[in-house]
Amino acid sequence: MMDHTLLELLEQEQGNYLSGETISKAMNVSRTAVWKQIRKLEERGYVIEASRKLGYRLVSKPDNLSPEKLSELLQTNRFGRSLRLLDVVDSTQNEAQRWAEDGAPEGAIVIAEQQLGGRGRMGRSWVSPYTKGIWMSLIMRPSTPIHFAPQLTLLTAVALCRSLRKSTGLEIGIKWPNDLLISGKKISGILLESAAEDERIKYVIAGTGISVNLDISDYPEELLERATSLSIQAGRRFSREQVIADFLLEWEQLYDLYLKDGFGAIQTLWEALAVTLHQEVTVQTPQGQLEGRATGLHESGALELLLSSGELRLVFSGEMGQPSSAQ
Amino acid sequence: MMDHTLLELLEQEQGNYLSGETISKAMNVSRTAVWKQIRKLEERGYVIEASRKLGYRLVSKPDNLSPEKLSELLQTNRFGRSLRLLDVVDSTQNEAQRWAEDGAPEGAIVIAEQQLGGRGRMGRSWVSPYTKGIWMSLIMRPSTPIHFAPQLTLLTAVALCRSLRKSTGLEIGIKWPNDLLISGKKISGILLESAAEDERIKYVIAGTGISVNLDISDYPEELLERATSLSIQAGRRFSREQVIADFLLEWEQLYDLYLKDGFGAIQTLWEALAVTLHQEVTVQTPQGQLEGRATGLHESGALELLLSSGELRLVFSGEMGQPSSAQ
Numbered sequence: 001m002m003d004h005t006l007l008e009l010l011e012q013e014q015g016n017y018l019s020g021e022t023i024s025k026a027m028n029v030s031r032t033a034v035w036k037q038i039r040k041l042e043e044r045g046y047v048i049e050a051s052r053k054l055g056y057r058l059v060s061k062p063d064n065l066s067p068e069k070l071s072e073l074l075q076t077n078r079f080g081r082s083l084r085l086l087d088v089v090d091s092t093q094n095e096a097q098r099w100a101e102d103g104a105p106e107g108a109i110v111i112a113e114q115q116l117g118g119r120g121r122m123g124r125s126w127v128s129p130y131t132k133g134i135w136m137s138l139i140m141r142p143s144t145p146i147h148f149a150p151q152l153t154l155l156t157a158v159a160l161c162r163s164l165r166k167s168t169g170l171e172i173g174i175k176w177p178n179d180l181l182i183s184g185k186k187i188s189g190i191l192l193e194s195a196a197e198d199e200r201i202k203y204v205i206a207g208t209g210i211s212v213n214l215d216i217s218d219y220p221e222e223l224l225e226r227a228t229s230l231s232i233q234a235g236r237r238f239s240r241e242q243v244i245a246d247f248l249l250e251w252e253q254l255y256d257l258y259l260k261d262g263f264g265a266i267q268t269l270w271e272a273l274a275v276t277l278h279q280e281v282t283v284q285t286p287q288g289q290l291e292g293r294a295t296g297l298h299e300s301g302a303l304e305l306l307l308s309s310g311e312l313r314l315v316f317s318g319e320m321g322q323p324s325s326a327q
Numbered sequence: 328m329m330d331h332t333l334l335e336l337l338e339q340e341q342g343n344y345l346s347g348e349t350i351s352k353a354m355n356v357s358r359t360a361v362w363k364q365i366r367k368l369e370e371r372g373y374v375i376e377a378s379r380k381l382g383y384r385l386v387s388k389p390d391n392l393s394p395e396k397l398s399e400l401l402q403t404n405r406f407g408r409s410l411r412l413l414d415v416v417d418s419t420q421n422e423a424q425r426w427a428e429d430g431a432p433e434g435a436i437v438i439a440e441q442q443l444g445g446r447g448r449m450g451r452s453w454v455s456p457y458t459k460g461i462w463m464s465l466i467m468r469p470s471t472p473i474h475f476a477p478q479l480t481l482l483t484a485v486a487l488c489r490s491l492r493k494s495t496g497l498e499i500g501i502k503w504p505n506d507l508l509i510s511g512k513k514i515s516g517i518l519l520e521s522a523a524e525d526e527r528i529k530y531v532i533a534g535t536g537i538s539v540n541l542d543i544s545d546y547p548e549e550l551l552e553r554a555t556s557l558s559i560q561a562g563r564r565f566s567r568e569q570v571i572a573d574f575l576l577e578w579e580q581l582y583d584l585y586l587k588d589g590f591g592a593i594q595t596l597w598e599a600l601a602v603t604l605h606q607e608v609t610v611q612t613p614q615g616q617l618e619g620r621a622t623g624l625h626e627s628g629a630l631e632l633l634l635s636s637g638e639l640r641l642v643f644s645g646e647m648g649q650p651s652s653a654q
Contacts, residue, residue, distance in 0.1 A: 143613055145643035146476055147627055150526045177525070196521045198504070199477045199628065199644045286470050300474055301526065316472035317526045 006037045010048070010058040019055035045113075045130040062131040063213070064113060065240055073245035078107030079138065079252040080244070086110065088130075090117040093193060093207045096137035100195075100203040106141040107252070111244070129218050133229070134210040134240055138251075141203050142259060146196040149204060150301030150316070151263045153178050153192045156206050158269045159251035160188060164210070167246045168230050168238065173275030175320055176294065176303050181275060185228040187211050208247075213237045263299050270297055276320055281305075285318035333364045337375070337385040346382035372440075372457040389458040390540070391440060392567055400572035405434030406465065406579040407571070413437065415457075417444040420520060420534045423464035427522075427530040433468040434579070438571070456545050460556070461537040461567055465578075468530050469586060473523040476531060477628030477643070478590045480505050480519045483533050485596045486578035487515060491537070494573045495557050495565065500602030503621065503630050503647055508602060512555040514538050535574075540564045590626050598624055603647055608632075612645035621647075 005027055009018060024031045038048055038056060045062025067085050074080050082105055089095050089112040096110040115128040115135050128135045140152065157178035164172050164180065164187075175181050178190040191207040214229035231237050258266055271277060276294050283290045283305065290313065292305040302314040332354055336345060351358045365375055365383055372389025394412050401407050409432055416422050416439040423437045442455040442462045455462045467479065484505035491499050491507065491514075502508050505517040518534040541556035558564050585593055598604060603621055610617045610632065617640065619632040629641040 146473060146521065146523075147629075147643060149473055149523065153525050192523075192525050194473065194521075194523045196473075196476065196519075196523075198480050198519050302474075316474060 006034070007041065007046075007058075010056065013057065015057055015059070017051065017054035017057045022055070043130065045132070062113075063237075063240070064131055065111065069239075070241040070244060073241055075245065075249045076107070076252045078105070079248040079255075080107060080109050081105075082108035084108075084110045086112040088112065088114045088116060091115055091207075092135050092137040093191065093205055096139055096205045096207075097193070100139050100205060104139050104203075106139060108139045109248075110137045111135065127214075127219065127223070127227075128209060129214065132214045132218060133212050134208065134244055134247075136210075136244065137205050137207045138248075139203055139205055140255070142201055142255075144201065144259070145199040146194065146201050147199065148263070149192070149194045149196075149201060150177075151258070151266065151299075152194075152204055152206070153190065154270050154297070154301055155254055155258055155266050156190050156192065156208070156251065158266055158273060159254045160190065160208060160210070160247055161273050162269070163247040163250040164188075164230070164243070166250075167243050168234055170230065170233055172273075174270065174273045175276050176274065176297075177301065182228060182233050185226055187228055187230060187233070210243065210247075212240055212243055267297055267299060281320050283315055283318040283320050285315055290315065290318070333361070334368065334373075334385075337383065340384065342384055342386070344378065344381035344384045349382070370457065372459075389440075390564075390567070391458055392438060396566075397568040397571060400568055402572065402576045403434070403579045405432070406575040406582075407434060407436050408432075409435035411435075411437045413439040415439065415441045415443060418442055418534075419462050419464040420518065420532055423466055423532045423534075424520070427466050427532060431466050433466060435466045436575075437464045438462065454541075454546065454550070454554075455536060456541065459541045459545060460539050461535065461571055461574075463537075463571065464532050464534045465575075466530055466532055467582070469528055469582075471528065471586070472526040473521065473528050474526065475590070476519070476521050476523075476528060477504075478585070478593065478626075479521075479531055479533070480517065481597050481624070481628055482581055482585055482590075482593050483517050483519065483535070483578065485593055485600060486581045487517065487535060487537070487574055488600050489581075489596070490574040490577035491515075491557070491570070493577075494570050495561055497557065497560055499600075501597065501600045502603050503601065503624075504628065509555060509560050512553055514555055514557060514560070537570065537574075539567055539570055594624055594626060608647050610642055610645040610647050612642055617642065617645070 006023065009023055009026055020031045020034055023034045027034065042048055047059040049057050049059050065085060067083060084095065084099065086095065092110040092112050092115060099108060099110065112135050114130040154177060157174050157180065161172050161174050161180050170182055173181050179186055180188040188211060189209045192204055194204040195202040211229035213231045216224065216232060219227055254266060277296065279294060281294050290305060292307040294303055295306050296304045298304050298314050302316045305313045305315050307313055333350065336350055336353055347358045347361055350361045369375055374386040376384050376386050392412060394410060411422065411426065413422065419437040419439050419442060426435060426437065439462050441457040481504060484501050484507065488499050488501050488507050497509055500508050506513055507515040515538065516536045519531055521531040522529040538556035540558045543551065543559060546554055581593060604623065606621060608621050617632060619634040621630055622633050623631045625631050625641050629643045632640045632642050634640055
């Protein structure tokens with residue numbers, strides 16, 4: 001209730017400064033309490049300018065996702081048609097997993113404005129600040145055997161890469177297996193978690209973190225070398241609803257194509273977008289580091305690596321380049 | 328507390344009859360209440376003979392699993408070294424899944440004396456009466472990619488088939504993919520549930536239901552045509568601790584061989600035990616029924632089926648013969 005009052009006070013000023021003392025008196029709390037409330041608003045995505053002399057002024061409000069706007073833009077049949085839009089969650093993956101166990105239909109999505117325990121590959125954490133990105137999990141129930149699950153990871157990377165190129169005009173490429181890069185910096189993460197019963201997939205939960213409108217100040221210093229956002233790269237902000245709608249449409253179309261015709265077309269699209277093919281690369285695998293020339297994608301989802309010994313090795317699991325954080 | 332008293336009364340008689348009236352007076356409850364308590368004891372595995380004239384007598388006590396005896400017999404390094412022995416659970420799979428999420432080590436097992444919601448393949452139920460069988464789930468954490476998960480199902484079937492043949496001397500064979508049969512009747516069920524993160528397996532939970540000492544009266548009439556137990560087939564009872572210890576040893580040895588050398592040896596062992604190879608078979612698949620000659624096992628775990636058209640088809644998922652219950 002209190003920060004609502006503070007918000008009302010700031011909004012009444014329409015962008016002009018309000019002194020800490022005035023606020024403190026109006027709310028009947030200490031100036032330290034006012035400062036704490038200001039910090040809370042900032043965490044929720046409000047941009048507030050503070051001046052020792054003049055006080056506080058509201059610069060901008062958070063750009064919350066509008067389900068109505070998303071619904072208007074959505075052109076899919078199934079993907080995104082069931083939606084859980086949450087404010088703050090531990091991880092959209094966990095929420096989607098509970099929903100999947102409870103019988104969520106294929107295409108159901110969970111989106112959160114903020115994740116407190118966003119998970120990246122290999123248990124790493126993922127920076128997902130309030131209203132700045134797209135933190136989304138989608139539930140798939142393909143009839144393909146578990147054998148083919150890794151293909152869905154590559155399909156998701158292709159769908160996201162193609163849709164983001166369309167939405168933003170930026171030159172985005174794929175680093176094996178599923179990182180999206182602009183100028184060598186990562187702008188999204190994909191994590192597919194699957195549950196199977198014998199060879200049958202029960203469900204796959206595809207988690208995607210897309211750094212849409214993050215500012216440089218949203219990243220820890222040490223991450224800026226290898227992580228970036230669409231807004232930093234393009235110099236402008238994007239409608240998250242539009243980015244989501246574009247992505248879901250591309251994704252559903254490729255998924256339907258995959259279920260109908262298999263992996264062939266997806267493999268071709270993946271190879272066309274890959275920035276790491278036909279180059280000398282190092283890959284960290286669970287069995288140690290490998291060096292060689294990335295020659296192509298195997299239909300199993302494995303990377304085909306031509307070692308200097310002349311041996312063609314299939315790499316099922318690993319990470320290109322140096323080990324780093326997820327982002 | 329009450330059935331403990333009833334049990335004490337019956338035990339004092341050392342197999343002789345005790346009249347319902349005597350029990351009723353001693354326990355200060357109605358004769359209907361006595362009858363209800365008798366039913367409860369029977370559900371817990373006590374065999375009690377009832378005579379209208381003479382009353383009740385205790386014929387035998389349940390043969391509860393002894394963790395001490397199991398521990399003495401166990402010759403493994405990891406499999407079975409962490410144990411949760413439960414009396415009655417919904418399903419050992421659910422319990423093992425919770426334990427796996429909480430960080431259970433590889434080889435950890437959950438055994439229950441009875442399952443109330445035992446699960447078979449395709450969501451079917453599984454008859455698992457008190458102390459009569461082995462209802463067990465084992466947690467594996469292989470470093471192989473999810474791509475190879477179906478191989479673990481076949482490995483489990485091979486390990487169980489080989490160990491049961493040794494333990495019982497019975498002629499037991501494998502029906503693709505993982506049913507064990509004696510004279511065409513099913514004596515065990517295997518269900519592997521796996522959780523993966525991208526291509527990495529987080530854990531696999533291998534559930535096995537082994538019908539060890541079930542009597543004919545334990546089965547619904549309609550199941551007897553296609554299900555049986557080791558004791559019915561051999562005409563004698565088996566020590567469940569010994570059966571478990573034999574199985575875990577064989578299983579761990581094959582698993583270690585698999586992690587070291589791959590699927591080749593397992594595939595050969597599977598084919599040697601398969602009762603459905605080199606025969607005309609029908610297979611119910613998610614895409615419809617197929618007929619053909621089962622010619623072998625593909626390294627992916629798929630059945631190689633030679634159709635009458637001459638086409639060699641890989642069948643990843645399905646069931647041989649007519650659709651039936653899990654048991």
